[in-house]
Amino acid sequence: MKYVDEYRDPELAQRLAHRIAERVDPARRYKLMEVCGGHTHAIYRYGVQDYLPESIELVHGPGCPVCVIPMGRIDDATAIAERHDDMILTCFGDLMRVPGGRGSFLDARARGADIRVVYSPLDALRMAVEHPDRHVMFYAIGFETTAPSTALTLQRAKTDGITNFSVFCNHVTIIPAIKAILDSPDLRLDAFIGPGHVSTVIGNRPYEWIARDERMPIVVAGFEPLDLLESVAMIIDQLADGRAEVENQYARVVRHEGNPVALEAIADTMTLRPWFEWRGLGSIDHSALQLSERYAEFDAELRFDVPGVRVADPKACQCGEVLKGVLKPWECKVFGTACTPETPIGTCMVSSEGACAAYYNFGKAARQRVELKVKAC
């Protein structure tokens, strides 16, 4: 496949693996965290960990936006949809199975709510135009990769004078999540693999404090197997040289300054919330977006009565520890037994980018390797 095959060459992968093996300190163990669900998915889909020395551990952070949504935000949207007969609630496909306190959107649809999957917020806006007698609410979710599409949709809605459209905004931002991870006493990290497509929008500058203040390398990486291996090699080089820098492995896509036009669209339509609850990480200040005053007419939280439901995670579920990288997915008590992609208890098992689902689908080999190692000890 054009533009892809060159990043999946097994011989080049071997060369990178040798480069990494040559530079690791045999007396040291390394913990590298990726904070992007796409990276988690790619690491286990392609078996990237199998090319790394045993001393390098890849730890999965809170990079899947579906996984960090608290159950109450599902219940809030469900309540709005069920209270208004004219309401069409629209969302991305992965959200349909995320469990809330009163079940998922699929369950709510079975009870009679009109909940539909869209591929883009622009599809939701078009639905509003095609159904002038209905109200279409879009459940917005995602990091800075996805926020521009919501922003652009809001700008088009305002320009076109669409009045039967609103956004239930759950967009989150990556930097406060990284800060929360670094503040966590449970985890010691050596470096970060930076999120590729989030960085397409925000650029590399927002990470500079990690290198400067935390003395920790961060390498923004692409999503192909060779991208990930090269980013690990760049991190190991930095650690071996005693450097802590922001480097961009994904320079074919990510510009240092990001996409200023996309950032302007976000700034026009959204503003930081004082705080937002993240599943597993708790409440984090200034970590999420809400609609700006200029777009208040499209803000579902202002147009409709939101119950503000707060639901404790099921006791058996250890998504919080998995999201912080403290537990490996298979160390959760219900992984692969009570909690599977078909019957998820925790959000990490819902999205294919969730650490649990990625392990469940692709991580069997990695799991067996660790189990064998434990037995050998």
Next chain:
Amino acid sequence: MTIPDTHESTSCITCGDVAVVLEVVSVDGGDAVCRADDGGTEVVAVELVAPLRPGDRVLVHARVAIEKLRGTA
């Protein structure tokens, strides 16, 4: 390394940090018809990466282009 036989994507296209590279076929105002590697086309909003010309390649997420690419990607 486990390389699947086909290049099908099983990842969450819409809400995660996932985007696809498409080639611009034609531009009409804020929208462009873009073509995927398999030949399929879709209409993409391109205001955030304008100006574009046919042949340009863009990174698309949720039917919105978020970056114009340089070199191979």
